[in-house]
Amino acid sequence: MSREPDTSHHAGRGHRLVAHTADCMLEAWGENRAACLAEAMAALVEVFAEVHDDAPTQRVMPLAATASADVDVLVALLEEVIYVADVFGAVPVRFHVAEAEDGGVAGDMVVVDAGDVELIGPVPKAVSYHHLDMGEHDGRWSCRAVVDV
Amino acid sequence: MSGPPRLRAAGPDRWRIEATGAMRVPGILFASDVLLPQISDEEALDQVMNVATLPGIVEASYAMPDIHWGYGFPIGGVAATDVDGDGVVSPGGVGFDISCGVRLLLSPMGIEEIAPHIEALMDELDARIPTGLGAGAVWELADDDELTAVLRDGSRHAVARGFGVEADVARCEDSGAMPDADPAMVGERARRRGAGQLGSLGSGNHFIEVQVVEEIVDASVAESFGLRRGQVCVMIHCGSRGLGHQVCSDTVKDMQGSMRRHGIVVPDPQLACAPVRSPEGRAYLGAMAAAANYGRANRQALTAAVRRAFADTVGTDRLDLLYDVSHNLAKLEWHDVDGRRRLLCVHRKGATRAFPPEHADLPDDLRAVGQPVLVPGSMGTSSYVLVGRGAGDAFSSACHGAGRTMSRHAASRIVRGETLRHELEGRGIAVRAASARGLAEEAPMAYKDVDEVVATCERAGLAHRVARLRPVGVVKG
Numbered sequence: 001m002s003r004e005p006d007t008s009h010h011a012g013r014g015h016r017l018v019a020h021t022a023d024c025m026l027e028a029w030g031e032n033r034a035a036c037l038a039e040a041m042a043a044l045v046e047v048f049a050e051v052h053d054d055a056p057t058q059r060v061m062p063l064a065a066t067a068s069a070d071v072d073v074l075v076a077l078l079e080e081v082i083y084v085a086d087v088f089g090a091v092p093v094r095f096h097v098a099e100a101e102d103g104g105v106a107g108d109m110v111v112v113d114a115g116d117v118e119l120i121g122p123v124p125k126a127v128s129y130h131h132l133d134m135g136e137h138d139g140r141w142s143c144r145a146v147v148d149v
Numbered sequence: 150m151s152g153p154p155r156l157r158a159a160g161p162d163r164w165r166i167e168a169t170g171a172m173r174v175p176g177i178l179f180a181s182d183v184l185l186p187q188i189s190d191e192e193a194l195d196q197v198m199n200v201a202t203l204p205g206i207v208e209a210s211y212a213m214p215d216i217h218w219g220y221g222f223p224i225g226g227v228a229a230t231d232v233d234g235d236g237v238v239s240p241g242g243v244g245f246d247i248s249c250g251v252r253l254l255l256s257p258m259g260i261e262e263i264a265p266h267i268e269a270l271m272d273e274l275d276a277r278i279p280t281g282l283g284a285g286a287v288w289e290l291a292d293d294d295e296l297t298a299v300l301r302d303g304s305r306h307a308v309a310r311g312f313g314v315e316a317d318v319a320r321c322e323d324s325g326a327m328p329d330a331d332p333a334m335v336g337e338r339a340r341r342r343g344a345g346q347l348g349s350l351g352s353g354n355h356f357i358e359v360q361v362v363e364e365i366v367d368a369s370v371a372e373s374f375g376l377r378r379g380q381v382c383v384m385i386h387c388g389s390r391g392l393g394h395q396v397c398s399d400t401v402k403d404m405q406g407s408m409r410r411h412g413i414v415v416p417d418p419q420l421a422c423a424p425v426r427s428p429e430g431r432a433y434l435g436a437m438a439a440a441a442n443y444g445r446a447n448r449q450a451l452t453a454a455v456r457r458a459f460a461d462t463v464g465t466d467r468l469d470l471l472y473d474v475s476h477n478l479a480k481l482e483w484h485d486v487d488g489r490r491r492l493l494c495v496h497r498k499g500a501t502r503a504f505p506p507e508h509a510d511l512p513d514d515l516r517a518v519g520q521p522v523l524v525p526g527s528m529g530t531s532s533y534v535l536v537g538r539g540a541g542d543a544f545s546s547a548c549h550g551a552g553r554t555m556s557r558h559a560a561s562r563i564v565r566g567e568t569l570r571h572e573l574e575g576r577g578i579a580v581r582a583a584s585a586r587g588l589a590e591e592a593p594m595a596y597k598d599v600d601e602v603v604a605t606c607e608r609a610g611l612a613h614r615v616a617r618l619r620p621v622g623v624v625k626g
Contacts, residue, residue: 019556020218048282048352072402079398086342086391089283114283121561121586122352122626123282126245126394129401129418130220146220148245148394149353149557 015043029142036141055112067103070134172201196223205236214605215552221419224499239422242496248444249388250475251523254468256381273458279349281583287348300332303442307449331435343392348450350626355387359622366614389444472521476549503537503547527596535612547612551596560595582625
């Protein structure tokens with residue numbers, strides 16, 4: 001398996017789920033790091049929930065990751081999705097991620113109660129460092145993470 | 150460490166990968182000719198070789214017959230390090246779901262007595278067992294101090310709070326609580342994730358099954374275990390929920406930072422590790438033991454809910470615990486290596502401890518017989534009760550299940566959840582599932598044949614078959 005996610009056939013920004021025998025692998029890409037991170041978080045939600053924007057109860061929760069290696073920022077944001085699901089029974093439906101002045105990222109996510117989305121699969125519980133990758137290649141950002149469900 | 154690993158026959162259903170490159174010991178795979186093609190093209194064997202590079206590893210990097218591709222360690226991997234020889238502990242060798250494990254409860258009733266009530270029983274179990282996201286938990290902890298008590302005392306505290314009987318504690322690995330648990334080493338995020346999930350099944354491959362003893366293979370051991378043909382039993386498979394996952398996640402990050410200081414290099418970041426005797430190693434083992442105790446208390450709280458469901462529908466809550474054993478854990482154990490008794494840190498990641506008869510750590514009333522080894526099959530297929538036997542190869546370890554051959558993603562593309570539900574119900578298995586796709590992801594076709602996995606364990610001398618169990622109802626997380 002290559003060390004970089006194969007997203008060469010995708011333009012702009014996006015994400016997809018890829019087979020992994022242990023659990024689930026996600027790949028995301030975007031025109032910059034923030035876009036790529038937001039797509040990765042959306043991919044993680046897609047593992048377990050069918051998201052609709054018109055869910056009745058919506059809250060905005062802050063997002064932040066301090067400056068560190070790109071893969072660590074990726075893990076921090078993905079773990080935030082897992083944490084709000086586990087602790088608050090909340091499912092993020094939209095993400096806003098921006099570069100912060102200190103080299104980290106900041107933003108927020110709109111979340112809805114789990115009862116207001118269609119749960120379609122097991123909820124991820126952790127992010128693995130196995131085959132974890134994030135970086136800029138030919139002016140595009142892409143990432144890959146294996147998540148434990 | 151890529152490329153096709155070279156397997157050399159080394160005995161009945163036993164294959165050897167010679168130590169090359171950075172490997173400190175060989176790899177040993179237990180697999181039959183039937184299972185081998187399902188294993189040898191996987192990344193799992195690369196992972197067996199990667200584990201063999203861990204500092205202080207002794208004897209071999211072992212792979213059980215149900216091995217499949219994990220992260221860092223393969224799932225179905227066993228590795229022991231010499232504690233007094235700078236051996237390391239690796240959280241990846243335990244896995245995210247610390248003390249994920251199985252317990253088996255035995256009913257005095259036969260299937261003919263339960264059968265008329267099975268739909269009512271399954272409805273009651275479905276109502277009482279929290280599954281999936283935001284479903285709550287059986288046990289609402291009073292406060293943070295009570296969570297600390299659970300982390301310290303495991304299922305003993307659960308029983309003290311009315312979630313079971315004293316006999317349950319005696320039949321739980323470590324008498325219900327790992328010693329040396331250090332709740333102070335469990336981080337704040339882990340505690341918050343665990344606060345509202347005690348007594349919940351979660352999702353993924355976790356389940357509660359009502360089963361019937363279909364076949365007795367070893368009548369003598371079965372009698373000692375209290376198993377008889379036609380008897381109803383309940384298997385609970387789950388772990389330490391979000392708390393255990395967070396402990397693993399936190400520690401992998403911390404150890405990645407400390408490895409350079411210890412002069413350790415690993416071929417996969419998920420193999421991050423620290424010497425057992427180092428502050429980082431001790432901190433992890435304290436947190437891991439606390440999370441394991443949470444896992445045992447979780448299964449104990451679910452047991453209480455199952456007993457209530459039985460009382461309400463079949464008229465008796467009597468369900469005797471045969472045994473509760475983890476298949477994701479690292480334990481400090483004494484083993485003979487190269488003719489010398491050594492203290493080892495034995496990692497079992499998707500592998501079950503299988504102590505032989507006369508082992509000092511077995512409950513008094515099981516010591517003469519050996520440890521029950523509980524092996525759940527894939528959904529809708531047989532599960533097994535084995536017993537630890539013989540020389541205790543692979544540091545007295547055996548398989549933990551059927552082992553995946555297909556990703557969840559692939560399974561859910563091939564099988565529709567509702568189709569599978571109808572198929573299972575057509576075979577007399579009542580299904581209660583949190584989500585249709587979750588059901589599809591656990592389709593039996595996504596797993597190896599558990600009969601072959603268990604037979605391989607027996608031929609390889611890891612454990613001996615006692616009884617085969619058939620499902621009649623499943624609550625799926």
